[in-house]
Amino acid sequence: MASEHVDPGKVSSEKNHTSDDRKIPDAPIALTPTSPYYLSPSDNPGTPLVAAALYGENYRTWSRSMKTALRAKFKLGFIDGSITKPGKKTTDYLNWEKADSMVMAWIINATDPKLHGSISHATTARDLWLDLEERFAQTNAPRIHQLWRNLCLLQKDDELSVTEFYTQFKDLLDELSELQPLPECTCGASKELMRREEEQRLHLFLGSLDDEQYGHVKTSILNVEPLPPLRRAFNHILREEARFNADKEKKKNKMDEGTAFYSSAGSKQKKEGTNSKCDYCGKVGHVKAKCFEIIGYPPNWDTRRTRRWNNKSGGNMAAHTIHVDEGRGKDDGDVADKGHAFHGMRMKTLGSSSFAGMAGPSHEEDDWIG
Numbered sequence: 249m250a251s252e253h254v255d256p257g258k259v260s261s262e263k264n265h266t267s268d269d270r271k272i273p274d275a276p277i278a279l280t281p282t283s284p285y286y287l288s289p290s291d292n293p294g295t296p297l298v299a300a301a302l303y304g305e306n307y308r309t310w311s312r313s314m315k316t317a318l319r320a321k322f323k324l325g326f327i328d329g330s331i332t333k334p335g336k337k338t339t340d341y342l343n344w345e346k347a348d349s350m351v352m353a354w355i356i357n358a359t360d361p362k363l364h365g366s367i368s369h370a371t372t373a374r375d376l377w378l379d380l381e382e383r384f385a386q387t388n389a390p391r392i393h394q395l396w397r398n399l400c401l402l403q404k405d406d407e408l409s410v411t412e413f414y415t416q417f418k419d420l421l422d423e424l425s426e427l428q429p430l431p432e433c434t435c436g437a438s439k440e441l442m443r444r445e446e447e448q449r450l451h452l453f454l455g456s457l458d459d460e461q462y463g464h465v466k467t468s469i470l471n472v473e474p475l476p477p478l479r480r481a482f483n484h485i486l487r488e489e490a491r492f493n494a495d496k497e498k499k500k501n502k503m504d505e506g507t508a509f510y511s512s513a514g515s516k517q518k519k520e521g522t523n524s525k526c527d528y529c530g531k532v533g534h535v536k537a538k539c540f541e542i543i544g545y546p547p548n549w550d551t552r553r554t555r556r557w558n559n560k561s562g563g564n565m566a567a568h569t570i571h572v573d574e575g576r577g578k579d580d581g582d583v584a585d586k587g588h589a590f591h592g593m594r595m596k597t598l599g600s601s602s603f604a605g606m607a608g609p610s611h612e613e614d615d616w617i618g
Contacts, residue, residue, distance in 0.1 A: 284322045284331055285343035291321075293353035303360040307384035308391075308423060314358060318351065326351045327377040348373050355380075388427050395424045402456050410489045414482050417456065421449055449478045462488055 279286040297317035302310040318324045325331030326348055333348075334340040351373040356364060359380070370376035399420050404413040430441050454466050465488040469481050476484075527536045536542065540549070 279343065282322060284325055285340065285347045286322070287347060287350060291350060293350065294357060295354065296357070297354050298358050301358055301360050302363070302380065302384070304384055307380070310358070311381070311385075312426070314355065318354075323347065323351050326373040327355075329374055333372065352376055392424065392427050395420055395427070399424070399452055402452075404457055410482070410486050413456075414453075417453060446477055447475055450475055450481055453478060453481065457485065461492055464488075 281288070298310060298313040300306060300310065300313075315324060315327075318327065331344070334344050352370065355373065355376055356367060359367065367376055367379060370379060399417075402417060402420070404410070408416075430445065431438065450469075454462075454469065457466065459466070462485060465484055469476060469484055524535045525532045526534055526539045528539050529541050531539075540546075
């Protein structure tokens with residue numbers, strides 16, 4: 249059997265032709281954790297990146313939080329346009345498609361479910377981001393005006409701590425800086441603009457604090473040359489608040505102690521004055537140290553005793569008068585006789601009771617009872 253002669257050149261040509269028609273794509277390059285296409289084993293579509301979902305009015309806060317989270321994962325370029333879509337025949341296409349789809353899932357899951365129907369048809373993360381921005385982001389001019397107005401009208405009240413107030417103040421400043429960024433340049437003018445902006449922030453912050461409580465520390469801060477940055481001024485105000493609260497607590501404790509002391513002393517004094525008995529005169533209602541027979545009677549003692557007994561007698565007479573009035577109507581014929589009899593009896597009683605009262609002990613004079 250005759251053997252076939254194979255031309256080596258022909259075989260080589262056929263191999264080359266097959267290799268050209270069926271070109272095998274290059275193997276994908278191994279991704280490092282810093283690559284924008286890299287996805288860690290913990291990354292999945294349901295991973296929450298922000299605490300609060302987008303519902304419309306919170307777009308500014310939500311977008312800043314999303315940008316921060318995507319920047320931490322090296323995925324910010326998928327929404328800001330810096331990472332472009334590669335060609336389908338390149339080795340990066342599959343990696344880009346996988347990473348871009350993951351970013352889209354994160355954004356959709358970070359929005360209110362009511363919005364899912366209107367954003368689920370986006371083809372890339374960039375298109376999805378622009379759609380949300382056009383719908384919910386306000387134009388810069390009205391928002392900038394509102395931010396400046398809020399900053400100028402912002403005042404700290406007693407219900408807010410310095411830390412809580414500073415958080416509100418700083419949030420307004422950060423959003424304003426995002427909408428009005430300083431021009432980037434390397435000349436000295438840029439540094440001067442940054443210095444003036446920092447001073448402006450400092451004056452806004454100090455102007456929103458109460459002069460009565462923080463006037464002293466505000467003066468100290470403004471007398472420093474050059475003016476300290478806002479962060480350092482905040483620390484000074486924070487320490488002043490702590491000192492003020494400590495002094496306020498001390499004053500409150502002293503007032504409480506004083507109130508408790510006088511309340512206890514008054515109760516003890518009242519109890520002693522009511523139940524005590526004088527060891528000198530034997531009368532009840534005062535102690536020996538306050539006995540008038542030892543320390544002497546007050547100058548107007550006789551006048552007060554006379555007035556007191558007159559008041560007491562008048563009260564007794566009124567009581568008897570009422571008693572007589574209640575008996576009226578039984579026999580109108582003897583009213584006059586009863587009246588004369590009562591008058592004589594009352595005068596006799598008044599005389600005897602007055603002298604007896606002068607001889608007996610008194611329990612109605614505060615200076616003696618103690």
